[in-house]
Amino acid sequence: MAAVSESLPEQKRWYHSLAEKWDDWFSDIPMLAWLVGGLLSVILEYFVGSPFARMLGMPKAPVLFGFDIALKTPILIPSALLYDIIIYVLPILIVARAIGNVSNRIAQWLMDKSIVLATLVHIVLLYAVLQVWGDLSDYRVLVLKLTLIAIIGTLSLNVINGYMGEFSCSQPGFIALGAYAASVLSIILFVNNDLFGSLNLPASLAPFLFPFILILSGLISAVGALLVAVPSFRTRGDYLAIISLAFTFIVKSLLENLEVFGGPRGLSGQPDLSSLPVVFAWTMISIWIINNYVTSTFGKTMNAVRDGEMAANAMSIDTRKTKMVTFLFAAFWAGVSGGLLAHVLRYVNPSSFGIQKLAEVLGMVYFGGLNSVVGSIVGAVGMNILSEALRPLEIYKWIIIPIMIILIMIYRPTGLIAFREFNVKNLIRPKQKKGPEA
Amino acid sequence: MKNKTLLIVMTILLIGSFFLSSCGQAQAQTIKIGVNAELTGDVPKIGEGTKYAAEMWLEDVKAAGGLEVGGKKYPVELAIEDNESKAESAAAANTKLITQDEVLIIIGPQASKQAVPAGEIANNYETPMISPWSTNPNTTKDRPWVFRACFLDPFQGPVVANFVTQEFGFTKAGVLYDVASDYSKGLAEFFKEAWEKQHGAGSVVAYESFTTKDTDFSAQLTKIKDAGAEFLFTPQYYNEVGLIVKQAHQLGFNSPIVGSDSWGSAELIPLCGSDCYGLYFSTHYAAAGATGATKAFIDRYQQKYGYVPDDVAALTWDAFGLAQMAIQNCGKLTGDLKVDRKCVRDALSQIKEFDGITGKMDFSQGNDPIKCAVIVKIDDQGQFTFYKQACP
Numbered sequence: 121m122a123a124v125s126e127s128l129p130e131q132k133r134w135y136h137s138l139a140e141k142w143d144d145w146f147s148d149i150p151m152l153a154w155l156v157g158g159l160l161s162v163i164l165e166y167f168v169g170s171p172f173a174r175m176l177g178m179p180k181a182p183v184l185f186g187f188d189i190a191l192k193t194p195i196l197i198p199s200a201l202l203y204d205i206i207i208y209v210l211p212i213l214i215v216a217r218a219i220g221n222v223s224n225r226i227a228q229w230l231m232d233k234s235i236v237l238a239t240l241v242h243i244v245l246l247y248a249v250l251q252v253w254g255d256l257s258d259y260r261v262l263v264l265k266l267t268l269i270a271i272i273g274t275l276s277l278n279v280i281n282g283y284m285g286e287f288s289c290s291q292p293g294f295i296a297l298g299a300y301a302a303s304v305l306s307i308i309l310f311v312n313n314d315l316f317g318s319l320n321l322p323a324s325l326a327p328f329l330f331p332f333i334l335i336l337s338g339l340i341s342a343v344g345a346l347l348v349a350v351p352s353f354r355t356r357g358d359y360l361a362i363i364s365l366a367f368t369f370i371v372k373s374l375l376e377n378l379e380v381f382g383g384p385r386g387l388s389g390q391p392d393l394s395s396l397p398v399v400f401a402w403t404m405i406s407i408w409i410i411n412n413y414v415t416s417t418f419g420k421t422m423n424a425v426r427d428g429e430m431a432a433n434a435m436s437i438d439t440r441k442t443k444m445v446t447f448l449f450a451a452f453w454a455g456v457s458g459g460l461l462a463h464v465l466r467y468v469n470p471s472s473f474g475i476q477k478l479a480e481v482l483g484m485v486y487f488g489g490l491n492s493v494v495g496s497i498v499g500a501v502g503m504n505i506l507s508e509a510l511r512p513l514e515i516y517k518w519i520i521i522p523i524m525i526i527l528i529m530i531y532r533p534t535g536l537i538a539f540r541e542f543n544v545k546n547l548i549r550p551k552q553k554k555g556p557e558a
Numbered sequence: 559m560k561n562k563t564l565l566i567v568m569t570i571l572l573i574g575s576f577f578l579s580s581c582g583q584a585q586a587q588t589i590k591i592g593v594n595a596e597l598t599g600d601v602p603k604i605g606e607g608t609k610y611a612a613e614m615w616l617e618d619v620k621a622a623g624g625l626e627v628g629g630k631k632y633p634v635e636l637a638i639e640d641n642e643s644k645a646e647s648a649a650a651a652n653t654k655l656i657t658q659d660e661v662l663i664i665i666g667p668q669a670s671k672q673a674v675p676a677g678e679i680a681n682n683y684e685t686p687m688i689s690p691w692s693t694n695p696n697t698t699k700d701r702p703w704v705f706r707a708c709f710l711d712p713f714q715g716p717v718v719a720n721f722v723t724q725e726f727g728f729t730k731a732g733v734l735y736d737v738a739s740d741y742s743k744g745l746a747e748f749f750k751e752a753w754e755k756q757h758g759a760g761s762v763v764a765y766e767s768f769t770t771k772d773t774d775f776s777a778q779l780t781k782i783k784d785a786g787a788e789f790l791f792t793p794q795y796y797n798e799v800g801l802i803v804k805q806a807h808q809l810g811f812n813s814p815i816v817g818s819d820s821w822g823s824a825e826l827i828p829l830c831g832s833d834c835y836g837l838y839f840s841t842h843y844a845a846a847g848a849t850g851a852t853k854a855f856i857d858r859y860q861q862k863y864g865y866v867p868d869d870v871a872a873l874t875w876d877a878f879g880l881a882q883m884a885i886q887n888c889g890k891l892t893g894d895l896k897v898d899r900k901c902v903r904d905a906l907s908q909i910k911e912f913d914g915i916t917g918k919m920d921f922s923q924g925n926d927p928i929k930c931a932v933i934v935k936i937d938d939q940g941q942f943t944f945y946k947q948a949c950p
Contacts, residue, residue, distance in 0.1 A: 183658050258683075259654045266646055373769060376738045384740035388674055388696050465649055467675040471738070472645050476599075508650065514597045514640045 148553040153223040155245040157215035162252040187509035224550040267504040268403040274484040274500040276453035282490035285426025290364035293371035294341040296473035298455025299462040301337035330393045334459045341455030342448040349447035375470040386469025394463035489535030493542035588633045592655035594666035599643025607871035615878040628890035648672035652679040670694030677704040686903040690873035698925040705925045707877040715748025717948040730763045732787025737767040745793040783811045793818035800829035823868040827940035842869045842916040844934045846941035852915040876914035
């Protein structure tokens, strides 16, 4: 124990000096410059990644920052590290530093023009980074798509569990409803299927009708959410958890027994509509709308319900309305994420939407942080990338990830980035030296 | 001070990677085979069997100095990916195997839940895939690049129905199955159809179901008994079979109980005990009393891993045999993956007679093999002994 307490101050000093140096060099770089840096580094990888990787003795450019290569053949760990540093870290830092001052002026100019324009420019840049990064390998594209979809699902659960403080376990049920609704709709509309017959609309119409299919499937799972919303008026805490868990099981066994939808065999043959731009656009829209919802006045009533339902009632908040709307809203987005998922995998079956799915979504919410949009994004991205990167470890992965969650629960009981507001203006504004809001 | 550390670390990395890269180079063209298995998740035993069979096969190939194709020996590498028994992960693992590891052919996944979405990926990327164990028709339906190594349920259902009719002469059947498992449900339906075709409508006197993870079957079994069923058909997994058979005997149902290939696991007898002695099930191969290559495989597996391989391991072994035969039939490998994959696929679909340890297979009628089933009797020592063969 003594050794630990002795070494603590020194460790802190070291940490501080590093942070200071970081502030010194990089605190006045706006998001714009980071994104441009990222874009240039992925372009660099696109052109020289493979030959460079081969030069370092790796068979191909590492897909997920070298995790898979490092874990499968530990002898290549230095190569993978070097690759990451030279391809990603150094270019991003150098480019961001080099254009930091210019891009501050550009960011200011964009924000003066219009905040919408500024945001759009950033989103387009982010998309470009992902697109170029994904161009190198279809595996990356699939991981990106699944991660983006997980963000929507995690956000939707955070609205109920984090912002409203109800412990709901019904998210897999909502996702399942959305996935099945979207699958059935798109199969009826575009695929010649012996289950439902077909309208055989031309395939060129599909991308234009897909948003409507997704909205409709979101609405269908919102209708399902009524079943959970009503008991939530009377029960809280453990009881609501049990009722919502029951909902998940009801949906699952309903789908198992409905032979029209393929029963336990599931449905396959959905058209390939969830491309990366589509998934990306829906994720951005969901972040935007959910963030607006939770920061609105109405959204604040959710926090009031969480912190003291009686008090909220006394302060003339209609708690019933809050719960009802929130459940339907969250279910809508869960349904959309399900619809997107069904069209990425092009196969759905009831057993995908059971306890395991619930554990995953809950894990991402609590890992990232309650009551926080950023937290959900971090949670979903972190868990997905981590779980993909650690896959070569097989069974040990299921020891490492739970231990991580336990550690986070011990040291940060509400998650990594909890109770923080997500403010786009703050994120993209030009930065001054000495860090944001130092 | 810190800068110096950084410099040192960088130097070490640089030297290390260049040094190591020099030993990794100058390798001949290797044949890479992907394995997409359920190593973690609901059914880890299945993934384990897959992995062990794959490793045994690799051992053989290595002992032979590589895989000989067109007079040239190629070194073989396995790329094993875990699909966590999840549909998403199976798709991701397959994409990774195809685009990143650049495998020539994929073996797995085993369970249909994973094999259907993984098959979609394999078919899209025009990479041959053999699922050893998946029985869902959708796995190979309209997918020229996806094959399987097992027979299908529309074949197995009638096999059991015929066997019971010929062997016992019964006319009244009782069925107990898991409604949430696509395998059990599908097989129960095919059996019912076949039975009613032979004995007329209503000859399945009790058609009872339960849901995965149920452990009390007394209500269903009482109904089956009261309906006057002369035997019970239950296409369940080994963990449920033990419970069902024991509970049936406790309720005084002493007529024969017949099962399907999902019974054929090393775990069945430890769970079921003497209650299962004397019962029959249809499956891919019989471990006890096996001869020739089958016996050699079983003995080697048992010696190496300590238990009798179940049908998953045997089918995986055969899937590897099929892959090897297809690659060798291909004649030569060009090194252009697209051409080689096509060549392997074409060679696979032209296999007319493959003599596997789970029986002879014929792919001339499509991507599902034509092969025989065996009826196995569990003897008084709890061993699975060959009883009868049923061919299409």
